[in-house]
Amino acid sequence: MIQFEDVTKDYDNQTALRNINFFIDKGEMVFFTGPSGSGKTTLLRLIYMAEKPDRGRISIAGWEADSVKESSIPFLRRHIGIVFQDFRLLTHRTIFDNVAIALRIRGMREREIKPKVYDALKTVYLRHKSDSYPLKLSGGEQQRVVIARAIVADPTVILADEPTGNLDPDTAYGIMKAFKTINAKGTTVVIATHNRELFRDTVRRVLHLDTGNLVSEDLG
Amino acid sequence: MPLPYTVRLAVQSLFKEPWVNLLSILTIGVGLFIISLAFLIVYNFDMATRKLPDKFSLNVYLDHNLSQERVRNIVGAFREKDAVYSVRHIPKQDALEELKNMLKDSPFVFEGLDDNPLPDSLEIKLKEKALGLETVRALANEALNIQGVNEVDYGEKFLSTIHNLKRGLHSFGAILIVILSAGIIFVCYSTVKILFYRKMDEIETYKLLGATKGFIRSPFLIEGFLIGATGGILSLLGVNAFYYLSVLKLSLSIPLFSSIIFPAQFFLWLPVIGMFLGISGAGVALGRMKY
Numbered sequence A: 001m002i003q004f005e006d007v008t009k010d011y012d013n014q015t016a017l018r019n020i021n022f023f024i025d026k027g028e029m030v031f032f033t034g035p036s037g038s039g040k041t042t043l044l045r046l047i048y049m050a051e052k053p054d055r056g057r058i059s060i061a062g063w064e065a066d067s068v069k070e071s072s073i074p075f076l077r078r079h080i081g082i083v084f085q086d087f088r089l090l091t092h093r094t095i096f097d098n099v100a101i102a103l104r105i106r107g108m109r110e111r112e113i114k115p116k117v118y119d120a121l122k123t124v125y126l127r128h129k130s131d132s133y134p135l136k137l138s139g140g141e142q143q144r145v146v147i148a149r150a151i152v153a154d155p156t157v158i159l160a161d162e163p164t165g166n167l168d169p170d171t172a173y174g175i176m177k178a179f180k181t182i183n184a185k186g187t188t189v190v191i192a193t194h195n196r197e198l199f200r201d202t203v204r205r206v207l208h209l210d211t212g213n214l215v216s217e218d219l220g
Numbered sequence B: 001m002p003l004p005y006t007v008r009l010a011v012q013s014l015f016k017e018p019w020v021n022l023l024s025i026l027t028i029g030v031g032l033f034i035i036s037l038a039f040l041i042v043y044n045f046d047m048a049t050r051k052l053p054d055k056f057s058l059n060v061y062l063d064h065n066l067s068q069e070r071v072r073n074i075v076g077a078f079r080e081k082d083a084v085y086s087v088r089h090i091p092k093q094d095a096l097e098e099l100k101n102m103l104k105d106s107p108f109v110f111e112g113l114d115d116n117p118l119p120d121s122l123e124i125k126l127k128e129k130a131l132g133l134e135t136v137r138a139l140a141n142e143a144l145n146i147q148g149v150n151e152v153d154y155g156e157k158f159l160s161t162i163h164n165l166k167r168g169l170h171s172f173g174a175i176l177i178v179i180l181s182a183g184i185i186f187v188c189y190s191t192v193k194i195l196f197y198r199k200m201d202e203i204e205t206y207k208l209l210g211a212t213k214g215f216i217r218s219p220f221l222i223e224g225f226l227i228g229a230t231g232g233i234l235s236l237l238g239v240n241a242f243y244y245l246s247v248l249k250l251s252l253s254i255p256l257f258s259s260i261i262f263p264a265q266f267f268l269w270l271p272v273i274g275m276f277l278g279i280s281g282a283g284v285a286l287g288r289m290k291y
């Protein structure tokens, strides 16, 4: 499903990731962890092909990073639900529209969009905020909107970058439960976080990054 | 392509940036209005000169004492020419009668006149398409080469004036149309560019969520289309108001204005032209954008 072979990514004069190797199978739930600046976000950006590797091979569900056409990247991304670390919410659109956009870009009809959006909002306990606007929501609520947008289109992979960074432990627990439920239905879930609590009592693979190196792998 | 939603995005954008959009709609409206006025002038000039072939004629004076046979041959030779619409033979007696008729208040002119001093002549009317200065000049030269033709007379000065005026007006009109159209395309181009940059962040998000270029571009094309079409409708209202409120009113007191022809059916194309220019501007803007 997701394969990195000797992947290196440089920014200007600094190496963000060095000789990274791993394979994530379909249906897995995997954590990447490591301190700030260790390269978690960069790794996820390589997966959804917002960045190209400087060396090495990346293969995502059959798409190869070095041969993929610019025009087919949108179709790769439609298989992926992304929880951005910086949210990327549309501030002058309602919560409903923010979630619905993920379906609209796929050309889905409004009639089918409505129930799906409300379902996703229910999953993150925000059904009652659908007519509100992002800046009227708390940081944690905004983060949950981003999660709703990532899951609404039933992607085959979910990439979550620090998905509980703004959440209190209880809400974080709820969100993690939702991810596990989604994963149980067959969706591959990749979570990047420096919060050890999230994987303390799971039996999932945890890959440790440090200053751009993949240093170890264990089970939570 | 998910058309309905992209249309909604375009319309929302129109109302979200009312001033930018209104300004470009007004500019396009004014530009097309000026183009329409130029067209009206050129069109009316052309229509007026179209009646010219009726009035304009080439007068060919023949040598004295030609045989009937020869005159018939010459007439035949002219009739065969492409540019010639009709040939009327005016025998010298008729010409004299006409002259006498014209000068009947001063009959002394003709006193002591035994012989008819006037030659036979041909009055040649030309086809409309042949009424160019070059064609007429060439025809006159050809005529002079025909045996038995003595002199050719036509309103060269008049014809060349009309000709130059027409050519001047046409080039003026064409230049004006090109410049203003380019201006209108530029206005749409700039508007779409401004709107695009303002939405850069939103567009980046759409892309990361998996939007195709088509999805991202179509709202801007639709917006260019709407801006152009609205500007076109505005100019259509403008020329109609101009004609019915000012020209028609003026023609009540100044008769010259009543001969102005208003080709209403042509002006119905204005919204379509505006639409086309709007889409072009948006297309150029999107084509040059890197995102």
Ligand SMILES: Nc1ncnc2c1ncn2[C@@H]1O[C@H](COP(=O)(O)OP(=O)(O)OP(=O)(O)O)[C@@H](O)[C@H]1O
Residues within 6 Å of the ligand: A011, A012, A015, A016, A034, A035, A036, A037, A038, A039, A040, A041, A042, A043, A085, A194
């Ligand atoms: N666009 C960029 N240009 C230059 N350097 C960058 C860019 N993005 C990231 N970096 C650098 O790459 C390194 C890895 O950054 P990255 O964002 O992947 O870290 P991270 O593990 O996600 O950190 P955090 O936990 O703080 O989000 C950092 O040193 C950062 O400064």
Ligand SMILES: [Mg+2]
Residues within 6 Å of the ligand: A040, A041, A042, A085, A161
């Ligand atoms: Mg990060």
